[in-house]
Amino acid sequence: MSSRRHFMKQSAVLGMAGLVQPFGSLAAGRDTSKQSSWADGSRLVVSISMQFESGGQPDNAESPFPNNMLPGFRDLPGATWYAYGYKEGVQRMLDNWDRFDVKVTSHMVGSAVLKHPEVAKEIVQRGHEAAGHGMDWTTQYNLPYEQEKQFIADGADAIRKVTGFNPVGYNANWLRRGENTLKILQELGFTYHIDDLSRDEPFIIQVNNKDFAVVPYTLRCNDILLIEGKHFSTDQFLKQVKMEFDQLYEESARRRRQLSISFHDRIGGTPQMVKATAELLQYIQGHKGVSFKRKDEIARMTLADKTSIRE
Template identity: 65%
Template sequence: MTRTLTPRWLQRLLALSLLAPALAFAQERPWPDGAQLVLSFSMQFETGGQPEGAESPFSASPLPKGYPDLPANTWFDYGHKEGLWRLLDLWDRTGIKVTSHVVGEAALKHPELVKAIAQRGHEVAAHGMRWADSYNLSYAQEKQFIGDGVDAVQKLTGQRSVGYNANWLRRSRNTLKVLQDLNFTYHIDDVSRDEPFVTLVRGKKFAVVPYTLRNNDIVLIEGRHFSAEQFYQQLVLEFDRLYAEGASRRRMMSVSLHDRIGGTPAMVEAVERFIRYAQSHPKVSFMRKDRIAQIVLTEKHPLIDNSEAAYND
């Protein structure tokens, strides 16, 4: 039986043809400065904006109506008394800038804190006027709910929010159109991809910078009772996989920390260890979400996903 050998030049040509889609992807939408992976931290500022009876470690044994849950209130208070200040110091030590989604009422109750966030160079993004559901509001009600929160923060910081995060990501069918009316450029209430993308709202580009439930302290620490060490290991495993994939395609890693959870001593220790680990790798960038949105909105060939077109026309 005669064996047919493929010439080496043809083997190389075939190999290149198989790699072409991945190479084209990387060349078409590279990160600035050739970054292999971009990390983006969310610092949720909610303390003071929560309603009576909001979810807490005490929720499994709620008090009868009419009785204030004072211990639960102190759990939330930790966010503005300790947690956010500790996180701000962490960002200073590691030299990174983050996005803080701020509840309007929380900012009004703790103006010195929201001012410090802005003054230290972090993005102040919107999180509604109150920590409350908005998916069931009318168009006009939702516009006021979001707009009032933006106005409250802007009066204190001089910074007008361009990014939005709904309570528990539960936006309405009108949310993106409302955000467009209020001159927002992006939202994060999407967990469908590990990279930012563009969707069309009334025919115009609007950025989506995906959030995370995997690297999220309220889900893992409070919900699944991870230790700080387990949270660190989760971040490292996520980083390693996305960093490897980033050699051939655009990848983004999102991490979410809440004032009263991510700002505890053990969690800040774990997060700092992770940041140092990530910084030990070449071609790793840390970006605010408004910067990521700007990148995808201004590039010539963005990734476009119109899977929610029925709501955005």
């Protein structure tokens, strides 16, 4: 006990003398107390994802209905749950983004784009980013190199063909990329991916001896995990994301911070979730220095900024 008292007393003296670094000022060997702002002067950047995947799902894909279908039969009500995404959800979210003058990144499944081109076109026409999300819901981490490359390329080609937008960002199904995915993305001309939860700010990695940006994703502020997976109420979702924002906003006075929020067409586009999102956006926009950016914008800023974290 006496040794512990001695340690605490000595630490206090050193702290007052400025010889002990405050907790959080050092991370991975980098002085974060000097890493304070974004290149454009933003205090905090908010990155919103709007996944467009409905219509591209396989038969009997997971849904809110019990997984008790007999073999050989199609889950018809489950299919209508997904159809809500392209019939109602995306449109409602697009109107909401316009209301608050927010631009988002939409990760699009290639087969959903081909089946519902009018939805994909409108997303891009309203000024949002179209990013890759594979050709369909196939698992890609176990695909041979050339097969995975074709899978990613086909999805990107579908987006270009329908919307005219060249996707430079990528999100694998449930973030589960394989050992070759980043090499393939670099070869195909992509500049960033989001399948990483390790930081609350973007960073740079080396892929094929070239810079490649990582714009971190989120599960904490994600409707498919919280609303659908954990059956949160909209009030719980709203409170959780507000708390995340408040903490990151506080930290952003000292270091670069990014808040990520993710919505899916058939979940985030429901009336109650759009209402909650409107309240959230109004709350966030009431804080000075906050900007909303598409992920391609964040990637460009990160790659051009000499102070970006490198791993």
